[in-house]
Amino acid sequence: MSTPSKALRYCAFCPKLCRFACPVSAVQARETVTPWGKQTILHELVRQTLALDESAARPLYACLECHACRTYCDHGIDVPASLRQGRALALRHQVAPRAAAALAAGFADRQRRMQGAVAGLTSGRAVGPETKVALFPGCAACLERPADVAATLRVLDACGDGPPALVADYCCGLPLLQAGDEAGFLATARRVRRALSGLETIVVPDPGCLHAMRVLYVERGVKIEARLLHLSEFVLPALGRFRRLSLGGPAFYHDPCHLGRDLGVYDAPRDVLARVLVDGLAEFPRHRERADCCGGGGGVPDTDPETARAAARRRLEELGPPDGAASIVTACPTCRRLLAGTGSGWQVRDLVEILGEALL
Ligand code: SF4
Ligand code: SF4
Helix, strand or coil: CCCCCHHHHHHHCCCCCCHHHCHHHHHHCCHHHCHHHHHHHHHHHHCCCCCCCHHHHHHHHCCCCCCHHHHCCCCCCCHHHHHHHHHHHHHHCCCCCHHHHHHHHCHHHHHHHHHHHCHHHCCCCCCCCCCCEEECCCHHHHHHCHHHHHHHHHHHHHHCCCCCEECCCCCCCHHHHHHCCHHHHHHHHHHHHHHCCCCCEEECCCHHHHHHHHHHHHHCCCCCCCEEECHHHHHHHHHHHECCECCCCCEEECCCCCCCCCCCCCHHHHHHHHHHECCCEEECCCCHHHCCCCCCCCCHHHHCHHHHHHHHHHHHHCCCCCCCCCEEEECCHHHHHHHHCCCCCCCEEEHHHHHHHHEC
16 A cells, blocks of 8 residues: 555544544544544555554554444545555554454354354254245354344244244354454355355344445445345334333333444334333434444454443443433344443343344
8 A cells, every 4th residue: 555545635634523423532532543543543554654563553443433433524434444454454464453363363263153152043944945034143142142043033933934044154254354354354255145145035133244244245246135134124024923012111222333324224123112112212312323332343342342341331321320210222232242241230132132022
């Protein structure tokens, strides 16, 4: 690289118009990790006026890939897309943060662990000639919430057209991309496309996987032919299969960044929850396009866990202390983990837990 891209030039000469929106710069209170700061460092690296070493590389990983900055950018600059180029450079030159390099190096093992974690659910769920619907659960749910994968299968059994297959042999590859391994991500995207060929509908409850498959694969020339639906989109026409459920009070809906800002899926989870929950839905002060990130994106929970936790606490500070009756519902296993892990006392649930409980 030697000529800075338009995105890098725009940001480097911008009066930091989106600075206030970036959760990383808000929790770290450092100019270096504002969108302007990170893009300026990459701008100088590309111009070769700054040496690429570990300290220059670290800010390139201080991004949650939440796209909050783009909401406020008149030019629609995609900061995470720029920073990924810098991460690829850092990984190639062996100056990436140790945790990012470990993410890339440990990817095959992560896939093996993922398969092992849900091995008990795969019996009779292989893709066959009659398969119409398949569940692509994603590695986060398999590794951390196998019970949610089982609940998702029950929901699909009840709502779908024939028993769903379970495709739990593959991670979508997003951890590789977040680490800076572009070639590994592309190879994974191609493998996933082969594994999913011939299917009509694939339900992808993890917004990170869904964004990867609907957008990031396509940007790299890998198109999956099947309909790719979030769980909320899949169950929306089948809400008659669920009873009304009380959580003891209203539920605040947290928009996952990859589902909301990245894919524009704001209404489907709200429509499903509004129909199922007796006590109704409530909104965070910052919601939909302006929702703050839970801290779970961009590989930050691995490369800088304290920043990830601080971003999660910041998100919950919008609501203040838990009031006892109200709870939080999201539609992403990573958001659930980050928000539930703050120790704030708020009850945090994933959409699939609600749907599993509400099945008739
Ligand atoms: S993303 Fe847009 S608003 Fe933010 S620093 Fe870059 S050019 Fe400025
Ligand atoms: S994508 Fe999110 S974390 Fe990254 S620079 Fe933009 S606002 Fe900050």
